Amino acid sequence: MTSPNFEHLKAHILPLSVAKIFEAARQEWELVAVEISDEWDNCPCGQEIKEHCYIRNRHNGNTTYVGNVCINRFIQIDTGNLFDGLKRIAQDDSANANIDLIEHAYRMGYLYNEKEYHFLLQTVRKRILSQAQLNWKRKINRRILAQTIVQRRTKR
Ligand SMILES: [Zn+2]
Structure with missing residues (x-):
């Protein structure tokens, strides 16, 4: 796992962490949002x-961001098919969010209530929805997209 890329990542993460060893330090971090x-x-x-x-670091509250490869490979937080799900609803706001995206949206508070959570889970593989269900799904998907898709990113 030693590559120049990993050394750069390590040099970024360690000063923001409490532990001095990367293997311990990486476990202090949790995923708080994706974009x-x-x-x-x-x-x-x-x-x-x-x-x-x-x-976000659970111990000292520091925040930073990494790419989708590093989060999985080095921080070892599994984002699964989250980004695939996001891209799918970004292309078509009536598409079904996948399980990883539904779980993420629920955890992040992008869903208003359990009813929305269960609706998304129940229709995760449904190809044909009623007009009312379609409208509901669009409304939820647009809310998720508003939180996760950034156009013309402003420098932080
Ligand atoms: Zn990276």
């Missing part, structure tokens, strides 16, 4: 990214 932007940015590892994973 897809339309402009390229850089992961601390040096790689160009459009998929941002915002992470």
